[in-house]
Ligand SMILES: C[C@@]1(CC(=O)O)c2cc3[nH]c(cc4nc(cc5[nH]c(cc(n2)[C@H]1CCC(=O)O)[C@@](C)(CC(=O)O)[C@@H]5CCC(=O)O)C(CC(=O)O)=C4CCC(=O)O)c(CCC(=O)O)c3CC(=O)O
């Protein structure tokens with residue numbers, strides 16, 4: 001769960017795998033440089049719109065310098081290994097698409113619902129299974145969680161803003177987790193809490 005907004009991430013290779021990793025990075029707000037003598041049509045279009053920086057050439061030693069994350073996604077194992085060795089030596093986390101174990105991190109399947117993120121990994125044993133489980137979550141976890149987490153976000157923010165005592169804060173946050181809001185959302189009876197209701201809930205529960 002890294003915040004990559006505005007961080008320089010380097011993808012070596014411009015095929016299908018590089019495309020998938022790049023789209024994930026761009027969605028997360030990273031500054032992406034793709035180094036490859038060829039690009040997929042999707043990557044090519046993004047380069048044309050300056051959504052990413054394209055270096056139209058093969059990988060050269062030194063390309064990973066200054067990166068926050070590196071993705072070795074060429075179809076050539078040896079090149080990917082050289083990229084991984086360089087990134088490792090520079091202390092930069094590196095993902096290797098051709099044989100995951102050669103890198104220092106792997107990309108999980110990701111399921112998102114509003115503020116909820118679930119990452120699914122099979123530790124490299126079955127990427128297709130990771131994708132299937134992600135899809136399963138998509139079918140079973142409904143929009144009620146998005147609304148519920150928006151509610152929790154607001155409440156936590158208010159509790160932290162209004163309450164300075166660590167003990168009371170902790171008790172309130174714990175109590176927050178026991179509210180049956182999710183059930184109310186599911187039943188369609190939940191009404192958004194306005195500032196007054198929030199303030200009175202905090203006042204009432206801080207005394208208990
Ligand atoms: C180790 C890892 C390293 C990494 O890339 O980070 C890795 C490695 C390899 N993948 C291979 C094959 C496929 N990978 C996919 C799909 C995904 N692969 C992803 C992750 C990972 N793949 C990491 C482990 C994650 C984990 O399990 O924890 C996902 C989840 C996330 C993402 O890529 O963003 C994304 C699904 C996204 C989604 O749809 O939700 C498909 C299906 C497809 O393309 O549609 C196929 C073909 C079918 C098949 O083989 O199952 C091969 C064999 C290459 C060969 O020999 O031909 C290797 C090489 C090796 O085995 O190491």
Ligand SMILES: NC(=O)C1=CN([C@@H]2O[C@H](COP(=O)(O)OP(=O)(O)OC[C@H]3O[C@@H](n4cnc5c(N)ncnc54)[C@H](O)[C@@H]3O)[C@@H](O)[C@H]2O)C=CC1
Nearest residue numbers: 013014015016017018035036038058059074075079097098
């Ligand atoms: N991790 C994953 O999820 C998956 C991994 N793979 C594996 O990942 C690798 C890449 O797969 P694809 O993207 O489908 O391959 P691809 O053949 O479509 O793309 C390879 C890309 O690397 C570029 N390239 C080749 N040599 C280069 C160099 N020296 N420097 C920079 N770029 C270079 C090529 O121009 C091309 O754009 C393969 O080894 C494949 O077996 C395959 C499917 C899924």
